[in-house]
Amino acid sequence: MGDTRVIAAICRRDVLIGAGAAAAVLGLAKVAGAADPSKATPQSPLEQALDKILGDAKPQPGKITVELPEIAENGNTVPYAIAIDSPMTEADHIKAVHVLASANPLPNVASFHFTPLSGRAYVSSRMRLAKTQEVVILAELSTAKFIVARRSVKVTIGGCGG
């Protein structure tokens, strides 16, 4: 890894020389053997939170019924309800629903875990939204698959205590 450090040192100088060098920096970083290109750029808090939930799974768009206001006057308390059609049997049920607020300083809102005793995959609660943003809802199936839905909410007065 000695070579990598030399390249990195050169790159740092290049950055100082000009903006044009920035592209070269990224290029060199890849050549230097960054195994995963996504690691080259720092992840947003939302991406980190999603990675933690998903692991290697890739969520598919799916039918999730989301009740969420399009315009929330008060970001401190935004009501929501989430429902997913499921037989809720031992073999086929919704295991969990994860709610994330993409532009909150801490994107995690809540994770809800269901069982066949739940009868339905339904939950309702209230979230904080710091500003206008997209809310991401991930549902985890008993088959270990994930489905995702996204909703935009316009926030008039932000929550999270500024």
Add this chain to the structure above:
Amino acid sequence: MSLRPRVKLPETIKPGEIIEIKTLISHIMETGQRKDKDGASIPRRIINAFRATFEGREVFRAELHPGTSANPYIVFTMKVERSGELALTWTEDGDTITVEKVSLKVVA
């Protein structure tokens, strides 16, 4: 600080009915992101977990994060086959636990 949970159940429950259980607990849900007037961080203190069990079997569970509003309000469902006791547990940071037990009476 005493936590006062409130639970609302349907008045009558038929065997096999899927009922809605509404819960609310008074709590500030301090995010840990706010600062006091002197600029010092106000430490995080939230209800971080909620769990509902019926006769020892888990019905529903939630992990709550600072993005959940103060006075957490959670509505969930349960398929009720028979009468029994539903135990609701809220866990605060520092592992203080508040338990509320409600009896479900099934009438055919």
